[in-house]
Amino acid sequence: MAGVSLQCGDCGALLKSVEEAQQHAELTSHSNFSESTEPVLNLVCTTCNKPCRSKTESELHTKRTGHADFVDRTAEATKQISLEAPKPDLGSEEGAGASTTNQVDSEEMIIPEVDCKLLEELEAMGFPKGRATRALHFSGNASLEAAVNWVVEHENDPDIDQMPLVSGNTKSEAPKPSPTPEEVKMKAQELRERARKKKEEEEKRMEREREKERIRVGKELLEAKRIEEENERKRILALRKAEKEEEKRAREKIRQKLEEDKAERRRKLGLPPEDPATIKPAAPVVDEKKTMLPIKPAIKAEQMRECLRSLKHNCKDDDARVKRAFQTLLTYIGNVAKNPDEEKFRKIRLSNASFQDRVGSLKGGIEFLELCGFGKLDGGEFLFLPGENVDMGVLNSAGSELTSAINNPFFGVL
Incomplete structure (x- = not known):
């Protein structure tokens, strides 16, 4: 080839x-x-x-x-x-020019003279001697900064590390006089001052950016807190409304029961049924805060209280065991309330010996957990509270009832 x-x-x-x-x-x-x-x-x-x-x-x-x-x-x-x-x-003119070029090429080539101090400084910075000499020669021995800039601009040249050569008959420009120690000191001080100011400006800029970020995060946290408080207020209002509705239904059910008992007594005494026209109008419903009737709403809190009373009555001779059962239930409820997304806190093995000794074997213990949302799973092997059924209002009520039962020495006495 x-x-x-x-x-x-x-x-x-x-x-x-x-x-x-x-x-x-x-x-x-x-x-x-x-x-x-x-x-x-x-x-x-x-x-x-x-x-x-x-x-x-x-x-x-x-x-x-x-x-x-x-x-x-x-x-x-x-x-x-x-x-x-x-x-x-x-x-021809081209031939004459070529002849002149060949004549120049035949002249002796020498290494150009450069500033020795600048050359030493470049070598101290890690540049090879050939690269440093070439940079100083082509930058006109102007300054250290000019030589470094020339190196950066020509770092891809294939002959960057080769020693430059000039004609021996060509007089290179005389190097500029070396700066005095005072000038070097002033230049160094100027460079340090410039670097310090640049650093201070950068720190101020970063501090402004951090301050803006802190303000933005603070606003987001305040907005999230406001939304959370608004949702909690709505939830409490809805819970109170539901309790009032449930209490109203309970009063109506008791009233109907009284009417039925009254009609049954008239029938046993052989009296005719009471004429609706002679029935006195019902008394106006008394406001909940002013009523003196001993009627309590049939809500979950009352049912939980009854479970705890039943548990204490069945172990009335062993106060230590009752208190331990209450504390165990409070631990189960507290773990779910603090970590609603953790399945391990929402699942209880019924065959666990510790659970059976503390809660499972006592009447009212499992019923209390079922009122909190737990249900039997896998054929009755586990008590499990699904994540979508976690009701923080119910859990808070359960915690309040347990805390009252633990701290009240007269709980369940009557």
Whole structure:
């Protein structure tokens, strides 16, 4: 296969033509070149159209710019290399120019003079000597900052670490005088002051952002608390309304029972049924707060109280066992109220020896849990309270009744 590039035997670089090989030799002093069948890559960035000659160069371009898509146009640009250097036409202007160029190229090449102190500072920062010298030379020995900026802009150049060479007849510009210690100290102080101000501005900006975030979170918490309190108020109103309705039905049921008993007594005495026309109008319903009738609403709180009375009556000779049962029930109810989403607190194994000793074997204990929403599961093996049946109002009432029963020494005496 015909050669399509020249490969440097010293560094392995691929070159497209004899001219590039000559330039490479002048810059690096490498002289070992051979013909290669491996073409010089032509990877073109699809974003900015920058050509890259190697995978390494494309990776550096991606790292610096973030562009990752390249089109391989190596086959389009690959040509068989000619090992003959072009001969200049001495009779033309181009030939004269080429002759002049060859004459300049034949001159002695030397390393340009640069500011020694700036060079030492760049080397102390970790830059290779060749890269530091090249940066100072091409930045005009202006300053350390200018040299660093030049390195950043040309970090992808293939010859970035090679020592620059200039014609021996060309006098390089005299380096600028080195700054005095006082000037260096003032410059360092200025840089530190600038960095301090920038840091203070950044801290102030971050503090403003944090303050805005605290205000936003505070508003959200206040709004959530307001919504929670509103929902609790509505729930309490609905509960009171339901209790009043239940009490009203209970009074009506008692009134009907009294009427039936009255009619039954008249029948046993042989009296005729009472004429509806002679029945006196019923007394107006007395307000709940002013009534003196010993009628209590048949609500769950009363039923829970009856279960606890029954439990204490059946163990009236063992106050310690009664108190332990009340405390165990309070623990079950408190765990569910604090962790309504935890299934382990809503499931009780009936065959558990500790549960049977404390609650299960006592009359009224399981009935109390059933009033709180627990139901038997798996053929009576477990007591289980489904998550959707958790009623915080009922659990709070149960906790209040248990606390009263524990703290009241006269509970269940009557």
